[in-house]
Amino acid sequence: MTTIKALLHGHDANSPAIGAPGRGWLSYGDLRALADKVAGQLHKAGVGRGDRVAIVLPNGPEMATAFVTVAQAATTAPLNPAYREDEYAFYLDDLKAKAIVLAEGYDGPALAAAHRAGLTVLRLASDPAQPAGSFDLRPEGGGGTCDTSEPQADDVALILHTSGTTSRPKIVPLLQTNVAASAGNIARSLDLTPADRCLNVMPLFHIHGLVAAVTASLSAGASIWCAPGFDALKFFGWLADAKPTWYTAVPTMHQAILSRAGRNKDIIEAARLRFLRSSSASLPAQVMKELEETFDAPVVEAYGMTEASHQMCCNPLPRGAQKPGSVGVEAGPLVRTAHEVEDRLVEGTGEVVISGPNVTPGYEGNPDANAKSFFEADGRRWFRTGDQGAFDEDGYLHLTGRLKEIINRGGEKVSPLEVDGVLMEHPAIAQCVTFALPHPKLGEEVAAAVVLREGMEATEREIRDFAAARVADFKVPRKVVILDEIPKGATGKLQRIGLAEKLGLVEGAA
Template identity: 30%
Template sequence: MQGNSVSVSQLLDMAVQGSPDKEAIYDLTRRLTYGELQEEVNRLASALVSLGIKEGDRVGVSLPNWHETVQLFFAIAKIGAILVPFNPKYRLHELQHILGNSGAKVVFVSQEFEKTGFESGEPNHLQLITVRYEKEGCLSFTDLLAGSNDVIPPQPAIDPLHDTFCILYTSGTTGVPKGAMVTHRSVVQSGMTIAKSLQCVSDDVFIILAPMFHIFGMAVNLMSAVYCQSKMVLLEKYKPKDALKLIEQEKVTIHHAVPSMLNLELKDPDFDSYDLSSLRAGITGAATCPPETIKGVREKMGMNLCISYGITETGTVTITQYDDKESNILETVGKAVEGVEVKIVNDRRETLPPGETGEIACRGFGVMKEYYQSPEQTRQVLDPEGWYYTGDLGTMDEDGYIRFVGRKKELIIRGGYNIYPQEIEGLLQNHPKVLESAIVGLPDATLGEIVCAAVKLKPNVQATQEEIIDYLKTYIASYKLPGKVVFVEELPTTASGKIQKVKLKDELMNRLEAG
């Protein structure tokens, strides 16, 4: 089966044909087989058609990792409509932009939505459908399904290569969210690529911790599991203890997670009390994973952790091999997956030789079609030959392995020296008192920028600025040392677990100005 010829809806059809009675989903409230999932997807597809949703219409889904979320993703795809998934924690101005820009006709929401003050009908006469709660004047998901029938609506012919499966709005860490138009082929082939890389089979059990409204949860987790006809364990809200408990309870074998999740699990005070012997393999990505975390996962969780690289606009770009040598796994994000090309370029977008640091550019099956209704922003990152310029810095060696250096915009220039935050964050990860940290550049009249470390300590420990700086002195040049260390209760993160550096920078500047 070729990923470039399979739509999202066909992927589920194939799973149902192969394993109709196999458990597909457990989300702590229900267990569904693939056959039952398909039946409910068909009912939901009929219900969407009865609401007037047609091919090409946009449908918003703002839900946690619930079984209803999975059903909606496949039902929307089945009728040729376009999914617009987004974080239930978004607030009013974010919602108004996403729903207004996408022109969604219907949006499925959880009770979290009530906190936003958003009213049904605005914009575009938008219809709200409530999931797992009731609201006067709104149709509920339960009533929608109850009023539906088993008649499968006519299914449009989908071209997986060119037809849009979803519009994914970037997290907005650097401005107004942009809607990346992602094809059926992108998410399906990303899922297949990950499954093949990890040698996944139908007996595997996936735990899906990353939110499915994010590319990592959707393509790397959901589509990969359905391709394998595997069972999926969905966790609505991530807590390390809950994840560890479910791994033990459901005998999870495949554990994909962003680095911050893996780090928190390893540092859980009760870690040693859980039986994690079922774990076999997993992927980490979406942020830099420190070598100590990788080693910890491989040694203490006993699983084969592969490192991947990709962003919303590109899908899966690189991955380390299942049996790769340790240095590649600890130091790189792997090499280009089949169907993808990668190059490192300078500011004039000229290809650089191996070993030189530049911007990571890629083209292939995962690259978005464009930013929805944003031709100028599309032109800035996507050239006529199909190369997408990521804004990430990296190097490539002679064997094609990519080392991720950091975000172009996060680069700190102190007195003419380039400082990459990821290097310092990786070192702080090993400090015995540090739970999490983030490095940002703050303006300085003399040096241009200084390094500021935001540090979240482990529970019930204390540390001083001098202690942190003295620790770093033994590892890095003095110009890279933080000029300030600020201890914080929490670090602001996106739903996918990435630290929001722009927001953090603003918070630190306000705090330091207030004295």
């Protein structure tokens, strides 16, 4: 399978593909027909192969089917619906978008930015009485000529931006073959079959939801039930309604689900979850164990990133093959460790590098970033992930952390993930994130933000003493901030870089 269109073929036309709360199921036959209809509507609007189409839609079945269908005729560029007008203006210009898909009746900042850029506006009209994910595209203006041929394996299917924590976001083009290869890798890792159903709570402007939940499921002929975003209060109702065999989420979502599990035991017992999946950030070992005990199902932690079309490593099935604290074994591309400066592979701890058909050919319009991120060794082209880690004797990868997040305390290197793991052992701590605090003499000090379990108490001194009994002095957080909630990024990930500034800790760091 080398294109997204090829992924959809060969599955039973009557089998369910896309579902949603209160909606009928869209079958595989319906989905294939929708793709043909959308291609015709795009071509009529003057949009075709090679043209870039931004998609700004709320989470739900139409976002899933818009991505899958538009990608069979043009190049998709999903954008976060929470952006402001200037952010949309930047991304639409950076992407060189030709058109934008917006919901019928939408009159927000994305429309204003699209008008400023002179884009063709494609209105997505859906009827709640129709099967989930059904829609029509109605162009406002547009027309003209376009390439109406089908995208091929080496055409760009999906364009995403890196998060750009410290610099301008980089454009990541993912080819049809990249997305198809990754979907196949994930489906094989999870042993997906047409009998499986994913409950999707991940945002669908993000690679995790787009590829792991939606595209991997479709590659296996399985079904996806698309929730309108993540809501811990509604999750268990969705679990009862959707009857999924699995769901995938980031660690903060899993922790929010666990916080409400006690009052939903009946639903959990009735659920038929075959496994749970976690990705996009490190899952604390304690959370993996608590999830497995709560849901009586294996918890599969995977390791992914945008440049790899998501998955690189995955904890294998069956139950008992998972290692808490590890992101699993090689699961698709070749995964190795390399010297952090020199262009060579190394044994032991190093920068994690990958090579394979799911890896982007390179950042767009950014030769400097490509020169830093790619190198040749052992007859292959390797991509530097920016993560540090090492494989154990069983071939499981254990991450130390992002290289740029490793805390350099006067020359002593501290892994924030290691400190997280220690703090999560404290009985009163429900969530934590260790981060760098600027220091006038040492350069950086260790700090941590924690959220306490409901009904439990702990002081900063008690938490620091707890850590001091378990790690070397230089790893003990100098500052512990106890919060009701830790700030998160758009996809629910905890962000270490810049957290000291967000929490107002930089001024008094001396």
